[in-house]
Amino acid sequence: MSGLDDMDRALLKALARDATQSAGALGRRMGLSQPATWRRIRRLYDAGIIEGRRLDLDAEKLGFGVTVFLGVKLATKGRVSLEDFERAVTAIPEVQTVEHVLGMYDYRLRVVARDISDFERVLRRRVMTLPGVGDVEANVLLSEERRPGPL
Known part of the structure; x- marks a missing residue:
């Protein structure tokens, strides 16, 4: 266009x-x-400039009071393909976004949970069991300011 x-x-x-x-x-x-x-x-x-419409839900009002950003470094990049990791991580409903990034970690995940105990369950039973997961760093969201509008 x-x-x-x-x-x-x-x-x-x-x-x-x-x-x-x-x-x-x-x-x-x-x-x-x-x-x-x-x-x-x-x-x-x-032209692909507008990709769709989306509904913004208030996670806290829906019972998800904790948001955590996870930095994930893959331990075995050569043995586990990025596609295998991405396919597995996107199947976890609590994982809201998956971003392949350049830097200290290979991926940045946005994870929602009902509380810290629920997050621990998601981390131990779902995220840490994914193919190729090595180091993980968690950052709990304290507050968020959004900048609405187009770029």
């Missing part, structure tokens, strides 16, 4: 704030017709 214009950027900003807005409502605020707005949004989807 060629470069984004100011209207595309304004649409992305508005959708990042609230992706449930209709094309008609967005268009009225931006001086576009509903069909013109929808065509622009469709073009952004087709």
Whole structure:
């Protein structure tokens, strides 16, 4: 897709704030017709700039009061493929994100748990038994500030 214009950027900003807005409502605020707005949004989807919509859930209100970031270093990179580790770790429901990173650790995981005891269970029974896991470092999330909006 060629470069984004100011209207595309304004649409992305508005959708990042609230992706449930209709094309008609967005268009009225931006001086576009509903069909013109929808065509622009469709073009952004087709170009892969918009990858989808997501629902943000409050983990704490759902009973997951602890979030831990794990740094995982694989012990046997030559014997266990990265794909095997990634396939196994993404099957753990408490693991919310898996990031392959460069640095001291090979992976950074975001893990949610009901409490510290629940996290210990996830760590011992699920994460530490994954193929190739070597060193693991845990950092408990104390608070989080989010920066909403497009890049």
